Amino acid sequence: MPVPVIPSSTVPGHRVTASVAAVVVVILAVISATSASAQSRDQDDPALAQTIQANQPIVAGSVELSSGHVDLGPRFVDGTWQLLIHDTSTGPPVWREPADVVFRIGDVGRSVLPDDERYSFVGAQPGAPVWVIPQTENPGVVWLGWNTQDPDVMNRVDRGVRLRLVGADGPGKVSVYLQSGNLSGPKVLWESDSTTTEPLWVDVNTHTHANWVFSEPGVYILRIEAVARLIDGVEVETFSDVRLAVGDSTDANGAASAVFAGTEAASTVSGGGADGSAVVAGSGSRSADQGGQSMWVWLVVGIVAVSVIVGGAVVVRSAAERRGVTRGRMTR
Template identity: 45%
Template sequence: MRRSLPSALLVVVALLTPAAASAQPTDQTIAPDQRIAADEAVLSRGHVDIGPRYADGAWKLMVHDDTGDPAVWRDLDRTAFQVPDKALLTVPDNPAYAFIGKPGARVHVLPQVQNPDVTWVGWNTQDPQVMETVDRGVTLTLTGVEGPGELFVYLQAGNFGAADVLWNSTKPERQDIWVDTNTHTHANWVFTAPGVYLVQVEAHAKLVDGKEVRNTTTLRFAVGDAVDPEAALAATPRTSANAAPPAAASEKDVAADDRGSGPPLGVVALIAAVVVLGVLVVVVLVRGRAAKRQGTSG
C-alpha cells in the first residue's frame, strides 16, 4: 500500500500511525528482458529500487527506475538522486532518535512511506536471473560515505519500537544488510546537511553453484535545492568503488607496526645476547691473563 507522508511530520516520529509507519510497497514483477537505459538520469520523484542484476552476463548493482513507463534499469554511475528542500523535516525531541541529531535540527529525509514530492528509494532482489542463481539472498554492504554531513538509513516498525538503524555513516566499519531473494523493501534515508553525497555500496552473494559474486558502486545524492545534480554525477569518490576492502590487521601485524621499520624484536634480542656473551668471554680472558702474569711474577 502506498501512502503519502504529511510534509509537517518527520517519519521517525512516533506520532505516525502504526499502519503508516509500516507501509511497504506491494509486490512487483520485473521482466527478465527489462531494458538497461544508457543515458544519464536525475531521479527526483517516484519509485526506485537499488538492486543487483545481470548486465551482459556480469553481476552488477544497479537502480530499477520505476518512474517512467516502461520501467528500466540504470547504471548507478550515470544516475543521481535529487533530494529537494521539500524533503526537509525536523528532528523530534525524542531520545530514541538522538542518533540523527539535536532536536529541532532540520534534515533532508527520503521516507520509508512514500511522499509524492520526493524520490521513494528502496532495494529489491527481484531480477529473475538473480532469483534463479542466488543461494538464499544478497548482502548489501555500506563501505563508505563521502559528504558534508552524515547519512542514516533505518527501518521504522509499526509498533512504535526503536528505529532499526541499518547504515550509519558515523561508524567506520563495513555495515551489512541481509536481503532474501525476491524481496522488495523501503527505508528512511536521512541526510544531515545539504551537499553532494557519494555512498559506496557493495552487493555480494553466494550462488547455487557455489561461486561468489561481488560488485561495489557509488550511489550519488544531490541534497538540497541549491545543489546541482550534475555535480553529483561528475563527482569522483576518493577511493575506488571496486577496491578491495582493507584487511583487518592481526595482533601480529599491529605489533610489527608499533615497532616501526627496524628489525624484529627476536633479532634484536639475539644480537644483544651475542654481544653480552662476547663481553663475558673478553672479561674471562683478560682476568685469566692477568692471573697468569701475577703467578709468573711471584
C-alpha cells in the first residue's frame, strides 16, 4: 500500500508558524490597548500636560516660592548632569538652582490628619495638624512635583532616571506618597525616618506630582539624588538639597542658610523599574507604562525568533520525511 504524503497545507511547520502568528497578534493587541490606556490617562489629567523648551534659561537670585507650579528635574548644564528646579509659578518658565530657592508651605497648607489607619505612616496622631503639598494643586500652596522632560535629557538618557530621597533634616517626619482617589489607599514612596529608601524609576518625558506631608512646622532640607544611564553607556549622578520653610512663622532666611546635617539612608532596589526601582507613573508620551510595553516588545521578538528556529527545524524534518516517502515508493 502506498504511504500517504502529507499535503503541504498541513505540514507541522506551517501549523507552528500559524500558531505563533496568532500569539503575536494577541500580544500586539495588548500592547496597543495598554498604550491607548496610558494616553487616555494623560488626556484625563490636563494639569500635568507640559512641554519644556530647550532654550528656557537658568536664572540666578534667591527667591521664596509659596504658590504655583514647580518641578524638580534633571538637566545638563555645560555638559554636567544637575538636578534643578523648573519654575512656572511667576511667569515664563525658568530653571533655578536649588540653593537659590526656599519653598514656603504656609498655614494655608495646614490640614488635620484623619483618623484612618492607612495614614499611620505620616508620624502624627489622628487629629493633629500636618502641612501638605498636595498631589493636586491647591491655590496658595506651592505645587511641587518632578519631571524628566528637558529635551537634552530625553535625547541623551537611556529610558529613564532614578530619583531617591537620600535623607531629610528637620523637626518632624516627611512622607511622600501617591493616591489615585479617595477609595484607594496611599502608595508610600519615601519616608524620612527610614534607614533605607528605594529609588523611583521615572521614564524620560514624564511629569508627576505627589503628596508631601510634614508632621511639624520648621525648616526642612531634603537631599534628593538623580541617577541615569546615558545612551552611550555612561552613568551620571548628582544630588540637590531642597529647602523648605514649613508654617507661617518659620524664618525663610534661616531655611536659605541651613546646611544639611541629616543621616543619609542606604539605597534599596526591589521594584519593577529598569533596574528594580519602584515605578511611578506620570503624564507624558513615555510614561511608566512604556517600560511594560518594552517588555512585551522583547517578548514578541523572542517568540518570533523561536518560531523561526522551531519552524525551520520542523520544515527540515518534514522535507526529510517526504524524501523518505519518495524513496519508499521507488523501492516498491
